[in-house]
Amino acid sequence: MNIVLPDGTVKEVQEGATVADVAASIGAGLAKAAIAGKINGDLVDLNTQVAADAKVEIITAKSPEALGILRHSCAHIMAEAVQELYPGAQIAFGPETADGFFYDFGLSDSISSDDFQKIEAKMAEIIAADEPFVREVVSREQAKEIFANQKFKAEHIDDLPEGEEISIYRHGSFVDLCSGPHIPSAGVIGAFKLMKVAGAYWKGDANNEQLQRVYGTAFFKKKELAEYLTNLEEAEKRDHRKLGRELGIYMMDDMAGVGLPMYLPAGARVIRLLQEWLRRELYRRGYDEVITPHIYKADVWKTSGHYGYYHDNMYFFQINEGDEEEPRYSEYGVKPMNCPGHVMLYKNAIHSYREMPIRFFEFGTVYRHELSGAVHGLMRARGFTQDDAHVFCREDQVVDEVCAILDLADNIMGEFGFEYTAEISTRPEKSIGTDDMWEKAESFLRQAIERRGIPYEINPGDGAFYGPKIDIKVKDAIGRWWQCSTVQVDFNLPERFDISYRTADNSEERPWMLHRALFGSIERFLGILIEHTTGNLPLWLAPTQVVIIPIADRHLDAANEIARKLQQVEGRVSVYQQNEPMRVKIAKAQAQKVPFMLVIGDKEVEENTVSVRTREEGDKGSMSVDEFVSIIEGARIL
Numbered sequence: 078m079n080i081v082l083p084d085g086t087v088k089e090v091q092e093g094a095t096v097a098d099v100a101a102s103i104g105a106g107l108a109k110a111a112i113a114g115k116i117n118g119d120l121v122d123l124n125t126q127v128a129a130d131a132k133v134e135i136i137t138a139k140s141p142e143a144l145g146i147l148r149h150s151c152a153h154i155m156a157e158a159v160q161e162l163y164p165g166a167q168i169a170f171g172p173e174t175a176d177g178f179f180y181d182f183g184l185s186d187s188i189s190s191d192d193f194q195k196i197e198a199k200m201a202e203i204i205a206a207d208e209p210f211v212r213e214v215v216s217r218e219q220a221k222e223i224f225a226n227q228k229f230k231a232e233h234i235d236d237l238p239e240g241e242e243i244s245i246y247r248h249g250s251f252v253d254l255c256s257g258p259h260i261p262s263a264g265v266i267g268a269f270k271l272m273k274v275a276g277a278y279w280k281g282d283a284n285n286e287q288l289q290r291v292y293g294t295a296f297f298k299k300k301e302l303a304e305y306l307t308n309l310e311e312a313e314k315r316d317h318r319k320l321g322r323e324l325g326i327y328m329m330d331d332m333a334g335v336g337l338p339m340y341l342p343a344g345a346r347v348i349r350l351l352q353e354w355l356r357r358e359l360y361r362r363g364y365d366e367v368i369t370p371h372i373y374k375a376d377v378w379k380t381s382g383h384y385g386y387y388h389d390n391m392y393f394f395q396i397n398e399g400d401e402e403e404p405r406y407s408e409y410g411v412k413p414m415n416c417p418g419h420v421m422l423y424k425n426a427i428h429s430y431r432e433m434p435i436r437f438f439e440f441g442t443v444y445r446h447e448l449s450g451a452v453h454g455l456m457r458a459r460g461f462t463q464d465d466a467h468v469f470c471r472e473d474q475v476v477d478e479v480c481a482i483l484d485l486a487d488n489i490m491g492e493f494g495f496e497y498t499a500e501i502s503t504r505p506e507k508s509i510g511t512d513d514m515w516e517k518a519e520s521f522l523r524q525a526i527e528r529r530g531i532p533y534e535i536n537p538g539d540g541a542f543y544g545p546k547i548d549i550k551v552k553d554a555i556g557r558w559w560q561c562s563t564v565q566v567d568f569n570l571p572e573r574f575d576i577s578y579r580t581a582d583n584s585e586e587r588p589w590m591l592h593r594a595l596f597g598s599i600e601r602f603l604g605i606l607i608e609h610t611t612g613n614l615p616l617w618l619a620p621t622q623v624v625i626i627p628i629a630d631r632h633l634d635a636a637n638e639i640a641r642k643l644q645q646v647e648g649r650v651s652v653y654q655q656n657e658p659m660r661v662k663i664a665k666a667q668a669q670k671v672p673f674m675l676v677i678g679d680k681e682v683e684e685n686t687v688s689v690r691t692r693e694e695g696d697k698g699s700m701s702v703d704e705f706v707s708i709i710e711g712a713r714i715l
Contacts, residue, residue, distance in 0.1 A: 078129040090127070097123040097261075100135045110137040112265060113146050113258045120146070122212055122258040138297045148173035150210060150259045151200075151269050151295035156180045157251035158199035159188075159291070168253065169229040169279060169288055176305075177294030181277050183229065188289050193271040196291075200269065207264030208249040212257055215243055223252060229279060230254045268302035269295040311555050317607040318454040324612050324620075324670060326603075327455065336452035336459030338600060343620035346649070348462075350618050351599060352440050354714050355464055355489075362485065364436040364466060369418030371442065375408035380573055381417040384410070390446050415441035416567070416592060419467040420574045423588075428578040433588065434470035434478055440599070441465050455604035462599045468591040469576070472517070475589050479525035479547070479564055482593045486549055486562045487529070489595055493606060493615070495551040497561070499531050502539040502546050509543055510568035518566040519545045543569030553609040561602065565592040612670045613692060617712040623650040624666040625687075628659065628678040635682045639675065639702055646710035667692060675705070 079087050080099065090102055096114030100107045100123070114121050115134040120142060127133050136143055152171035159182055160166050167183030182188070188196075215223065217234060220243045224230035233254065237243065246255045248263065260266070271293040279285035296302045313319075321327050326344035333339060340348060356366065375393065378384040383391065392411040399405030412418070419437045428435065442462045451457055468478050490497045501522050504515045522545055526533050533547075540546055544566035551561045567590040570576075577585040596602035606614070616622055623643060627636040636652045643650045651671075653662045659676070666674045676688040687705055689697040 081132045083134045095124050099133050111135050112260050120258050145173045148178040148295045152178040152180050154203050158196050179290050179292045181288040181290050204263045204266050207262050209262040210259035211247045213245050267297045268299040315608040315611050317604040320607050320612040335449045346620040359438050364438045367437045367439050372409045377417050378410045411444045413443050413445045415465040420570050424576050430580050436468045438466035455600040463594050464596045466593050469588040475521045476524050482564050483529045497551045499533040500536045500548045502536040505538045543567050559605050561597050562595045616672045619672050621651050621671050623673045624671045625652045625675045626662045632677045636677045647713050648709040
């Protein structure tokens, strides 16, 4: 029979051939490297039979899917080790994750990190035995019998839809309910490590039994694990939550509530600098700033559709619009996004085709009910500010407007030294709008991104229900990718709010609406930037640019005079007046990541100079006061 390879080549194989047979027919090297396969796009084990005319792909350690398969298999091995070490252990779910895997257990004894060594030792034994992973398809009754003593598995079997295929995997004496696929045998795992233990609930429901979740990671080679652990250490040093606290950027307080950052003076200054920098650029590019309320009546959210499809992520409350004798309550919602306000502002006036495009921007603070377990410092908060903008334009202006947005995104990424790539997310299964609108919108986004020369991938079916989008992903200093800017086409709100503009022939036409956020969330962008720079913010953005360190009290007047000169050119400067040793003062400035330290002594006072130290290079020698002032003046936001 014939099968089709990824490059389109048609290959003849024997009836009943498996994926492993296909690999062997291509070459001995591929057969040895193969760990799994794809049949018509579905991941399968190596011993899965292929059908006539099927599209077959061989998965090796270099394939993007390989690490996930390896880690899923390692999760099974961890569960096997735990069952051997903790008789009676109840096993729940054990998927791979972006960085490794986890498995949830119901145990009478608690597991701590102190137990990792013995679990890892048992896992090493299992891997050394190199037993194969064997898949079996079983009936519902057989599955219930196999897992009669495993309550979580038995419950999951009951939850499976009638008629759904049920498969199990055996590995030695261990058996698990699983759809697979898996590596051929345990010996493929080259390196692994258990990372942490946490609590979890069965099926993620707080009303269910609490379980113990053990996290781990696995790689094909020991070198890869070593690199990963080194990167973890580096990421820990860069953790914006740790640096944010040490640098006095922001704080969280349980009294205030989960996921609600409060900015200390240094952080507030950085936030305002970011906003002012972008605000000036937006004015140059033809945007108009608007300000909208934090709350609206529920009618707004019903019109926009958020009341129906986003209700659980919002905060609603009642306001008495009457008085104590005749109360009249209205429902209000705190805004999770700024879009409806901008649409209402657009609708406030009659617009002509000659006015288009209309570009509204706002640094709008929004609130979303994120699950407490998902909240993560500034990266994912319940209250955050978006550098939000909405562009209302004619159809013939869409490509140019998207290009202009991408140009601004490039300007921002270049300023902060981010490498970036893009992704176009196309129409999902459930969507609004006509086929023609979607085809045009997706084509417009492709034209714009190709005109700008930005590398991109297509993410099929992952667009919003109301339109396709471009997502910009940035790469930080240690190679991690972060979702950042986004540009979205919206067919929904113009229709729901019934907005229009007058055409050249005096008819009414619906404008195209583009959402865009370049920082995304300012909080998230700042968190990424702190981790990217290890808190060493660029000179123009540093909350304190200069620390002046007088050697003795008699040099204080000169230090304060230099500080005044720097402040006159908008320099952000602090004079260290404490009676402390020089090395302590310098160490404090270094710890606060201050770009410049100026040391003032007798010689400097006499010669009207400063002794300059930088946070990156240390002592840079002497410089005239005026020369240094010009450096700080050059770092102003112009």
